Amino acid sequence: MKILNFRARIYSRTGITLDWDLLVEDTDLVPLMTIVDRAGSPSGPFDVIGSLDLAKQGHYVDEISDILGVRGLETDTKPLIADLRLYYRLRTVLRADPGTTVHVSEISISEGDLDLLAAEVLRQNRIRLEGLNGRPSLEGIKVTVYKQRFQGSRCADCFDPHRDAIVASNCESCMGTGFEIGYYNSIAAYANLSPNPRAIKLAQFGELEENESVMFFLNFPVLRPRDIIVEPSERHWRVVDINRTERKRVVLHQMVRLYELKRPSVEYNLLHVDSPGPRR
Numbered sequence: 719m720k721i722l723n724f725r726a727r728i729y730s731r732t733g734i735t736l737d738w739d740l741l742v743e744d745t746d747l748v749p750l751m752t753i754v755d756r757a758g759s760p761s762g763p764f765d766v767i768g769s770l771d772l773a774k775q776g777h778y779v780d781e782i783s784d785i786l787g788v789r790g791l792e793t794d795t796k797p798l799i800a801d802l803r804l805y806y807r808l809r810t811v812l813r814a815d816p817g818t819t820v821h822v823s824e825i826s827i828s829e830g831d832l833d834l835l836a837a838e839v840l841r842q843n844r845i846r847l848e849g850l851n852g853r854p855s856l857e858g859i860k861v862t863v864y865k866q867r868f869q870g871s872r873c874a875d876c877f878d879p880h881r882d883a884i885v886a887s888n889c890e891s892c893m894g895t896g897f898e899i900g901y902y903n904s905i906a907a908y909a910n911l912s913p914n915p916r917a918i919k920l921a922q923f924g925e926l927e928e929n930e931s932v933m934f935f936l937n938f939p940v941l942r943p944r945d946i947i948v949e950p951s952e953r954h955w956r957v958v959d960i961n962r963t964e965r966k967r968v969v970l971h972q973m974v975r976l977y978e979l980k981r982p983s984v985e986y987n988l989l990h991v992d993s994p995g996p997r998r
């Protein structure tokens with residue numbers, strides 16, 4: 719196995735998200751564990767800050783308030799991590815014998831320059847979508863995001879290794895993805911399901927089809943085409959296109975074009991197979 723395109727991105731005044739692509743080849747992921755290392759310099763020394771399961775997680779969130787030892791971060795307006803450069807790597811080891819290293823990713827430097835303006839935009843967006851001090855928001859609702867896997871062991875029920883193709887459509891085992899585990903564990907996110915028409919126009923998606931819609935998301939999780947969004951009413955949507963607004967390489971928000979998956983699409987099984995795994 720191999721971890722490719724490993725990226726650390728600043729996404730808030732105190733948080734950094736890590737994401738990557740996974741090339742599995744013939745590796746069995748079950749006996750493996752991936753350790754998240756962080757350092758203040760590319761040459762180390764690295765501290766272990768957590769661990770994750772590559773079979774279930776396609777991202778990791780590092781809330782760095784712990785190393786700064788500062789309280790009251792949410793009321794402070796100074797972007798604490800603007801000048802702080804952190805270095806990350808993912809070290810995959812045997813679960814039964816953590817001394818045996820299977821793979822070490824490239825080192826990624828935290829990317830982005832979160833200035834005062836960006837920090838304020840992020841804060842305002844969050845209040846608009848998530849509410850403030852227990853007061854519910856008028857614009858945002860909590861949705862469930864399923865990020866699709868593009869790598870892994872092939873699904874035995876629908877994938878034909880000889881033809882290197884998916885030979886049965888709407889497979890219920892893998893939800894039509896062709897991989898044994900079709901989607902990563904769910905992620906909760908806030909979205910505005912009906913952003914104002916002016917904002918939609920700015921996203922330049924062109925004419926929407928009848929079964930399409932546009933949603934506004936904060937900067938987490940960073941969405942990709944084919945990810946699935948489930949509303950509390952259980953309406954299911956598939957991401958088609960994303961227009962991200964960035965400032966100095968920090969993603970501020972995302973306008974997302976989606977089309978609705980109607981019952982009985984296999985993706986409706988996602989809600990029932992979802993097992994909450996270790997997540998931060």
Ligand SMILES: [Zn+2]
Nearest residue numbers: 873876889892
């Ligand atoms: Zn399948």
